[in-house]
Amino acid sequence: MNYQRKLVLIFFLNFIILFSCEDNSKILNEINIELQEPVGIANQIKMIYTDSTEIKAILTAPKHLDYTNLSFQYSIFPKGLKVDFFDELGNKNEAISDYGILYNSTKILDLKGNVILKSYNGSELITNQLFWDIEKEWLFTEKFFTFQDSSYDFQAYRLDTNKEFTKFQTGELVGKIIVNDSIDK
Template sequence: MSQKSNFVFILKYLSKISLILVVLVSCKNSSKEINDFLADKNLPVGVSENVNLVRKDSGITVSRVITPLYWDYTNKKLNPYYEFPEGVKIVTINRLSRDSVTVTGDYAISYQTTAISEIIGHVVVVNHENGVTLNTEQMYWDQKEDYYFTEKPFTIYTEKDTMNGVGFESESNLNNWILNNTKGDFIVDQKEE
């Protein structure tokens, strides 16, 4: 190739690049237009990796959310949500002790409007204060009512008992259970009158 043909090739290449740059620079979209575009394409408005979110009340840490990947879909008009596609660990901290309750699962989604979260896959809830552990494959967490529930099979381990069933409800500290279709070995304390 001669020097003249090289020069013509470079000029054509540079003119294409400058045309693309002019088009990109001339685009002026508002953040609302960008959010609407992302929502229409079902894309998150934000993505974060290796998240360790701390929530405080009056300067005191009350919970932590730890996840390797976090997608923010709060740009959805009807039902904005947060998604944790690679799992989540939620730690609730009691002011008197360290970790009161820990929840882990393989996947989670939390709806902003209803404050209901769904945790799926190898869900484990541990109350560190009373030694109760719940295992299930799917669980819902009503954050407004501070309440867990599932219609899936579950296993609860306490210091003395192991219980299995299908369908479970309790306060988020694993107290005051409602168990459905339960079986297992139970130790019952009977008081004589």
Template sequence: MNTVSNQPSSEVENLLLKHTDSGYLKATIRGPLMLDYSNDSYPFTEFPDGIKVEVYETNGDTTKKTTITADYAVIFSESDLVDLKGNVKIVGTDGSTFFGDQLYWDQKSRWIFTDQPFRTDLTNKSETSGDILDSNEKLTKALVRNSSDLYYIKPEDE
């Protein structure tokens, strides 16, 4: 039964969700409050008080972690689109860090985008900022509008 409602079908306080596959921890999701609108005509899950997601990549004996935090999040069930808002921070497996006020993540396409100012700090002390980001989730195919870049060049004697 699909309805349009201003009320969630369920609420979870102090959520800790662990996703495993073949005995390996793949992700954890934490949030002080999760609201489930799965009975809505366009189902979604809301984290009105913030979210923290940790995604684990295991390769042999090595496990790397990406951490995503935001003040607010909505996950749209049918489209697999995630909308992160407020103090969005993503720390990648290599230590590079994204900062922004909003970020959309298309889980099906593995694509991220924002039309809000953002900054990315890279592990080599370089930095990229801009007004628009349209990229694959690994940031290897990125389009940045109105970009400002700061590159750290290591002196030869270091």
């Protein structure tokens, strides 16, 4: 009789323990949202962006903080990042910075601190902040920058350009620019 009571008691306790457990993931996400804590932290990451099986960009960073649990989703790269992005011919261009924020909904990457953008053709852009619109493949900044390539060597505030630097607008320029007097027809 004692054995049966112990068995019933053990069964009853297991039943209570089993059914008293609940899924707390929703509560944990709400706590993270209130505290503005990242949903994930990763070290030594490598993110590959593709379009129709073609690699468009490879982002590497020593640390990644994922805030996709918030209503305005973003990711932070607090220890810097490097982005290798490729044109249609597979030519590699490189961007590095000390800090970065990727805004998921707008697909804009905000590069901050010692930003250097090197093109496969030798052109180089240096600034303290650069925004990169990933979908439109467009770069812009309101900060002071320097730009050098085989035809240009100048500094200015404000830049608005495509990734090839073939169409760009700047503020007032300082430096050397080679001007071709011929008119393209």
